[in-house]
Amino acid sequence: MAQLSYYTPEGLKKLKEELDHMKSIERPRISQQIAEARDKGDLSENAEYDAAKEAQGLLEMKIAKLETELSNARIIDESQLDTSKVLVLSKVKIKNLANGMEMNYTLVSEKEADLKLGKISVTSPIGKGLLGKSVGDVAEIEVPNGKIQFEVIEISR
Structure with missing residues:
Protein backbone atom coordinates (compact mmCIF):
# COMPACT_ATOMS: atom_id res chain seq x y z
CA MET A 1 0.00 0.00 0.00
CA ALA A 2 1.27 3.46 -0.89
CA GLN A 3 2.02 5.96 1.80
CA LEU A 4 -0.27 8.98 2.14
CA SER A 5 1.36 12.40 1.85
CA TYR A 6 -0.12 15.52 3.37
CA TYR A 7 0.09 18.87 1.61
CA THR A 8 -1.01 22.44 1.95
CA PRO A 9 -3.28 23.63 -0.89
CA GLU A 10 -0.32 25.59 -2.33
CA GLY A 11 1.98 22.55 -2.17
CA LEU A 12 -0.56 20.36 -3.95
CA LYS A 13 -1.10 23.02 -6.62
CA LYS A 14 2.68 23.20 -7.20
CA LEU A 15 2.83 19.40 -7.56
CA LYS A 16 -0.01 19.44 -10.13
CA GLU A 17 1.69 22.26 -12.07
CA GLU A 18 4.95 20.28 -12.17
CA LEU A 19 3.13 17.22 -13.53
CA ASP A 20 1.27 19.31 -16.10
CA HIS A 21 4.55 20.90 -17.25
CA MET A 22 6.15 17.48 -17.72
CA LYS A 23 3.18 16.16 -19.70
CA SER A 24 2.42 19.19 -21.85
CA ILE A 25 5.90 20.64 -22.48
CA GLU A 26 8.66 18.14 -21.68
CA ARG A 27 7.01 15.06 -23.20
CA PRO A 28 6.38 16.69 -26.65
CA ARG A 29 9.89 18.22 -26.64
CA ILE A 30 11.50 14.80 -26.12
CA SER A 31 9.24 13.21 -28.73
CA GLN A 32 10.42 15.88 -31.18
CA GLN A 33 14.06 15.10 -30.35
CA ILE A 34 13.44 11.40 -30.99
CA ALA A 35 11.79 12.16 -34.33
CA GLU A 36 14.68 14.41 -35.39
CA ALA A 37 17.25 11.79 -34.40
CA ARG A 38 15.29 9.07 -36.22
CA ASP A 39 15.35 11.15 -39.41
CA LYS A 40 19.15 11.17 -39.36
CA GLY A 41 19.38 7.55 -40.43
CA ASP A 42 20.89 4.42 -38.91
CA LEU A 43 19.56 4.08 -35.36
CA SER A 44 22.16 1.50 -34.31
CA GLU A 45 24.92 4.12 -34.32
CA ASN A 46 22.87 7.19 -33.49
CA ALA A 47 23.92 8.64 -30.12
CA GLU A 48 21.30 11.41 -30.32
CA TYR A 49 18.54 8.84 -30.67
CA ASP A 50 19.84 6.78 -27.73
CA ALA A 51 20.11 9.90 -25.55
CA ALA A 52 16.60 11.06 -26.46
CA LYS A 53 15.13 7.60 -25.76
CA GLU A 54 16.90 7.53 -22.38
CA ALA A 55 15.59 11.02 -21.55
CA GLN A 56 12.11 9.86 -22.53
CA GLY A 57 12.35 6.86 -20.19
CA LEU A 58 13.51 9.05 -17.29
CA LEU A 59 10.72 11.57 -17.92
CA GLU A 60 8.06 8.85 -18.04
CA MET A 61 9.41 7.46 -14.77
CA LYS A 62 9.18 10.92 -13.14
CA ILE A 63 5.64 11.38 -14.49
CA ALA A 64 4.55 8.00 -13.10
CA LYS A 65 6.10 8.81 -9.71
CA LEU A 66 4.33 12.20 -9.57
CA GLU A 67 1.01 10.65 -10.59
CA THR A 68 1.36 8.10 -7.79
CA GLU A 69 2.25 10.85 -5.35
CA LEU A 70 -0.78 12.88 -6.41
CA SER A 71 -3.10 9.92 -6.07
CA ASN A 72 -1.92 9.49 -2.47
CA ALA A 73 -1.90 13.21 -1.64
CA ARG A 74 -4.25 14.67 0.94
CA ILE A 75 -4.84 18.31 1.79
CA ILE A 76 -4.56 19.17 5.46
CA ASP A 77 -7.45 21.11 6.95
Whole structure:
Protein backbone atom coordinates (compact mmCIF):
# COMPACT_ATOMS: atom_id res chain seq x y z
CA MET A 1 0.00 0.00 0.00
CA ALA A 2 1.27 3.46 -0.89
CA GLN A 3 2.02 5.96 1.80
CA LEU A 4 -0.27 8.98 2.14
CA SER A 5 1.36 12.40 1.85
CA TYR A 6 -0.12 15.52 3.37
CA TYR A 7 0.09 18.87 1.61
CA THR A 8 -1.01 22.44 1.95
CA PRO A 9 -3.28 23.63 -0.89
CA GLU A 10 -0.32 25.59 -2.33
CA GLY A 11 1.98 22.55 -2.17
CA LEU A 12 -0.56 20.36 -3.95
CA LYS A 13 -1.10 23.02 -6.62
CA LYS A 14 2.68 23.20 -7.20
CA LEU A 15 2.83 19.40 -7.56
CA LYS A 16 -0.01 19.44 -10.13
CA GLU A 17 1.69 22.26 -12.07
CA GLU A 18 4.95 20.28 -12.17
CA LEU A 19 3.13 17.22 -13.53
CA ASP A 20 1.27 19.31 -16.10
CA HIS A 21 4.55 20.90 -17.25
CA MET A 22 6.15 17.48 -17.72
CA LYS A 23 3.18 16.16 -19.70
CA SER A 24 2.42 19.19 -21.85
CA ILE A 25 5.90 20.64 -22.48
CA GLU A 26 8.66 18.14 -21.68
CA ARG A 27 7.01 15.06 -23.20
CA PRO A 28 6.38 16.69 -26.65
CA ARG A 29 9.89 18.22 -26.64
CA ILE A 30 11.50 14.80 -26.12
CA SER A 31 9.24 13.21 -28.73
CA GLN A 32 10.42 15.88 -31.18
CA GLN A 33 14.06 15.10 -30.35
CA ILE A 34 13.44 11.40 -30.99
CA ALA A 35 11.79 12.16 -34.33
CA GLU A 36 14.68 14.41 -35.39
CA ALA A 37 17.25 11.79 -34.40
CA ARG A 38 15.29 9.07 -36.22
CA ASP A 39 15.35 11.15 -39.41
CA LYS A 40 19.15 11.17 -39.36
CA GLY A 41 19.38 7.55 -40.43
CA ASP A 42 20.89 4.42 -38.91
CA LEU A 43 19.56 4.08 -35.36
CA SER A 44 22.16 1.50 -34.31
CA GLU A 45 24.92 4.12 -34.32
CA ASN A 46 22.87 7.19 -33.49
CA ALA A 47 23.92 8.64 -30.12
CA GLU A 48 21.30 11.41 -30.32
CA TYR A 49 18.54 8.84 -30.67
CA ASP A 50 19.84 6.78 -27.73
CA ALA A 51 20.11 9.90 -25.55
CA ALA A 52 16.60 11.06 -26.46
CA LYS A 53 15.13 7.60 -25.76
CA GLU A 54 16.90 7.53 -22.38
CA ALA A 55 15.59 11.02 -21.55
CA GLN A 56 12.11 9.86 -22.53
CA GLY A 57 12.35 6.86 -20.19
CA LEU A 58 13.51 9.05 -17.29
CA LEU A 59 10.72 11.57 -17.92
CA GLU A 60 8.06 8.85 -18.04
CA MET A 61 9.41 7.46 -14.77
CA LYS A 62 9.18 10.92 -13.14
CA ILE A 63 5.64 11.38 -14.49
CA ALA A 64 4.55 8.00 -13.10
CA LYS A 65 6.10 8.81 -9.71
CA LEU A 66 4.33 12.20 -9.57
CA GLU A 67 1.01 10.65 -10.59
CA THR A 68 1.36 8.10 -7.79
CA GLU A 69 2.25 10.85 -5.35
CA LEU A 70 -0.78 12.88 -6.41
CA SER A 71 -3.10 9.92 -6.07
CA ASN A 72 -1.92 9.49 -2.47
CA ALA A 73 -1.90 13.21 -1.64
CA ARG A 74 -4.25 14.67 0.94
CA ILE A 75 -4.84 18.31 1.79
CA ILE A 76 -4.56 19.17 5.46
CA ASP A 77 -7.45 21.11 6.95
CA GLU A 78 -5.60 23.48 9.25
CA SER A 79 -8.77 24.44 11.13
CA GLN A 80 -9.05 20.88 12.47
CA LEU A 81 -5.50 20.68 13.83
CA ASP A 82 -4.74 20.72 17.54
CA THR A 83 -2.50 23.65 18.54
CA SER A 84 -1.48 22.12 21.86
CA LYS A 85 0.98 19.76 20.14
CA VAL A 86 3.46 20.08 17.29
CA LEU A 87 1.93 18.53 14.15
CA VAL A 88 2.30 18.91 10.40
CA LEU A 89 1.79 22.60 9.45
CA SER A 90 2.55 23.78 12.98
CA LYS A 91 4.53 26.99 13.24
CA VAL A 92 6.97 26.32 16.05
CA LYS A 93 9.23 28.68 17.95
CA ILE A 94 12.06 26.74 19.55
CA LYS A 95 15.05 27.64 21.66
CA ASN A 96 18.40 25.88 21.47
CA LEU A 97 19.24 25.21 25.13
CA ALA A 98 22.99 25.07 24.43
CA ASN A 99 23.36 28.60 23.02
CA GLY A 100 19.99 30.26 23.74
CA MET A 101 19.29 30.90 20.05
CA GLU A 102 15.60 31.02 19.07
CA MET A 103 14.33 29.77 15.71
CA ASN A 104 10.98 29.69 13.97
CA TYR A 105 10.01 26.79 11.73
CA THR A 106 6.92 25.52 9.99
CA LEU A 107 6.70 21.73 9.75
CA VAL A 108 5.64 20.65 6.26
CA SER A 109 5.74 17.58 4.03
CA GLU A 110 9.06 16.52 2.55
CA LYS A 111 8.20 17.95 -0.90
CA GLU A 112 7.35 21.38 0.51
CA ALA A 113 10.42 21.78 2.72
CA ASP A 114 12.45 24.94 2.09
CA LEU A 115 14.87 26.01 4.81
CA LYS A 116 15.20 29.53 3.33
CA LEU A 117 11.49 30.03 4.00
CA GLY A 118 11.69 28.43 7.44
CA LYS A 119 9.87 25.28 6.31
CA ILE A 120 11.36 22.02 7.52
CA SER A 121 10.24 18.52 6.71
CA VAL A 122 8.46 16.43 9.31
CA THR A 123 10.81 13.61 8.25
CA SER A 124 13.97 15.62 9.05
CA PRO A 125 15.72 14.91 12.37
CA ILE A 126 14.47 18.18 13.89
CA GLY A 127 10.98 17.71 12.47
CA LYS A 128 10.74 14.16 13.83
CA GLY A 129 12.03 15.27 17.21
CA LEU A 130 9.48 18.07 17.51
CA LEU A 131 6.39 16.10 16.46
CA GLY A 132 4.00 15.55 19.34
CA LYS A 133 5.76 17.97 21.70
CA SER A 134 3.86 20.66 23.63
CA VAL A 135 4.87 24.14 24.78
CA GLY A 136 7.52 23.81 27.49
CA ASP A 137 8.64 20.34 26.37
CA VAL A 138 12.30 19.74 25.60
CA ALA A 139 13.09 17.76 22.47
CA GLU A 140 16.43 15.96 22.44
CA ILE A 141 17.33 15.57 18.79
CA GLU A 142 20.06 13.36 17.38
CA VAL A 143 21.95 15.21 14.63
CA PRO A 144 25.20 14.25 12.88
CA ASN A 145 27.10 16.48 15.32
CA GLY A 146 25.64 14.83 18.42
CA LYS A 147 22.54 15.62 20.46
CA ILE A 148 20.87 19.02 20.62
CA GLN A 149 18.16 20.03 23.04
CA PHE A 150 15.40 22.37 21.89
CA GLU A 151 12.70 23.79 24.12
CA VAL A 152 9.33 24.38 22.47
CA ILE A 153 8.41 27.99 23.25
CA GLU A 154 5.36 28.55 21.07
CA ILE A 155 3.06 26.59 18.73
CA SER A 156 0.69 28.26 16.28
CA ARG A 157 -0.96 27.70 12.91
